[in-house]
Amino acid sequence: MDKGDMAGSAANNSSDFVSSSWSRSSLFTAPHLIITRRMLEDPSYDAIVRWGEGGESFVVLENEKFTKSILPKHFKHSNFASFVRQLNKYDFHKVRQNNEDNAPSQYGPNAWEFKHPEFQANKKDSLDNIRRKAPAPRKPAQAIDDQYPAQQIDLINSQLMATQQQLQHLSERYQDLAQGHVVLLQQVVQLQKFVKNHDGVMHRVMGFLHSVDAQRRNSRIEGPFGNNAAPGIGSREPLSNDGPVDDHPASPLQQASELLGEISVDSLQNKELEQLSADLQFRNDYSTPPNDHSATMAPPSETSSTHIGYSAGNDLDSMVYPVGHTNGIDPINSEHINNIPYALPPHGMIPVNPMPEMVPEGNANLGRKKGLMEPIWGMNKPRVLLVEDDKMCAKIGSKFLQAFECGVETARDGLEAVNKINNGAGQYDLILMDIIMPNLDGVSATVCIREFRPDIPIVAMTSNIRTDDIDMYFRYGMNDVLPKPFTKEGMLKSLQKHLASFLKGAQFPNSAPMPHPGGFAPQNAPHPPLGLNMAQLSAGQSLKDETSPGKSPATAGSWHSPNQIPGHSPVGHPPGYMQAPMRDNPYPMTPTHPHPQHGYQLPPNQIGQPRGTPQHRRVMSDMSGGPSEEHPDVKRQRMFPPPPPGSQGGFQQ
Amino acid sequence: MPSRHEEERSEEGSVGDGLPDLGDSIDALTFEQILEMDDDEDEREFSKSIVFGFFEQAEETFVKMDKALEDRDLAELSSLGHFLKGSSATLGLTKVKESCEKIQHYGQQKDEAGTTDEPDEDLCLSRIKAILVVVKEEYAEVEKVLKKFYATPAAS
Structure with missing residues (x-):
């Protein structure tokens, strides 16, 4: 110095x-x-x-x-x-x-x-x-100022990291569970189909046995007349030869019939789905290892063809409306509606001609309604999938939607809805989803649909609109609630809110799908088609009568886990794409959160609502003192008991 | 009632004016929006099909309810109640809807409003039995009103 x-x-x-x-x-x-x-x-x-x-x-x-x-x-x-x-x-x-x-x-x-x-x-x-x-x-003061925040920031950073890690864990866990849920659902559906088919087989066998039994009895009756039993009949006797010798059907047969009657397919499936829903509810208590499902439940996939179908169907860009199809009604629509087994009025006073109703335009009598409803859409009309088990509600809902010039298709339960979405037969721009339905309830269906269509607006359409119900709907990926009984205005508002891009003068009048928030679209393409198996199942291909009873068809390879698709992590895509951004960049995790389901811990109005639904609280308050509904627990598990015969077919489809 | 649809046409906003004979069992606002969907107000084919479809549905449901009551199947009763509740609410059949809701709640072994648990199955069943009588009466009333409404020749 x-x-x-x-x-x-x-x-x-x-x-x-x-x-x-x-x-x-x-x-x-x-x-x-x-x-x-x-x-x-x-x-x-x-x-x-x-x-x-x-x-x-x-x-x-x-x-x-x-x-x-x-x-x-x-x-x-x-x-x-x-x-x-x-x-x-x-x-x-x-x-x-x-x-x-x-x-x-x-x-x-x-x-x-x-x-x-x-x-x-x-x-x-x-x-x-x-x-x-x-x-x-002055410097000491500054030093303290600097030091303090630095420590704070460190602390906050570490906390943030911890929280994010936790979030990530939760997300992963959630993904696992959601995946597991879907897999389980698929399995259940598979089982249902199997059981149902089995049931059918049993009935056929029973029918056959009954006929044999009847022949046997006939032969006994005829016997005394010296008409020595025909060898043909005699040869069949071993089939039922342990029956008592009287004029009634053999008791084993009766017992079997009773059993068949008791074990109805419907009650079985309801129980399973109920259980499943309950599981869904408590999924956070689970501690299933991530790979559990894929390890134990995912046999190798053999059905790649469905993937092709799926990806083709899922190619949003290629699925815009047919050119010139500006009246908002797709042929599929009327076709489909004709297929719906709506009971016609029993009195025969009503003209049996649903077709004119299907065409909103070209009907002069619509003048009054048309006056009420100015055309609100642009070049393309949105297509709405109406999922509703009550045919009356479905009919009225369809009618309203048609009055709004939307293309309408209906599904009678969650399963059909998932299939429709999955098959790619129709690309829908919005789904109106009833909650309580047979076979697959609306919330579960939403979870399934979200797996491959994270972006499509799904509006719950239900009379169960207590706050916790609504929270649940949002938590599981629904975007809005349309309280029942729905009004035309309510429905229209909902459509306008969620189909903003279709509105006249909207910025993207030509984009058929909703404009995705950033980062959504890329995930669509490589996304494994989770729900495909259901389509497969529903096509009725899954029954393996020859399968030995000990070998459950559900695990025998007729369905496959999407996890097996090459290039995807064993736990499927969601954790995969969750992790990547999170590790690289811990901060924007929530904002870039593409999957509505991941957001279950977020306030409902942020979930899968990139377009924002600031009104959703208002929607809830709009629900003019909705009747207090069932206890949520019960409701969540509640599936419709055996659906009315008319709608049974939905399961089969 | 030759003037019915005329009235409706001219007083679109004023709820119920066009349908004075529907009584207080039917929520005019809800029902009217279904009537509005009729392409032809003389034929009323759409709303008619809905309403008569509902009749059918309701009668089927009542049969099932009776059966379920016999079987003491509360869950089934609740679910049937929910089902009919939805349809009747859609038509604005307020009273029927409310009764169905009660059945739904009783079936869940809860009180009328669905808030408190009611562990006594017998009590729930007897309550349902009582309300079932009421709801059938309420239904009969609206059925009568609606059938009259649709039976009235639309002269114009």
């Missing part, structure tokens, strides 16, 4: 009063202290300010004189308080009066005695040590 230079700097830095005698003072010694020391060494000030006894402190004896006569000479101010403040910043302490035994002060009542361990009469050099504590009046 070049002391000379330092002294010069120090002198320039502080004031003219710093002399060469302070050569040891470094640049960093506070000028303030140097000046103070110099004041103390000036004997002419002794009466006012001087070293204390022993030189370990200094005393301002005459506060007033010090302030008025000495301070202005050395500092730019004459403020005793400032002087003291400076000292305090340098960790000087005022020697308190009561520290000294009795006397008020040995220097007088007005004396201020200041002390710093390094500020002593005989230790000039130790001034440097003081600057160590307080190099500059």
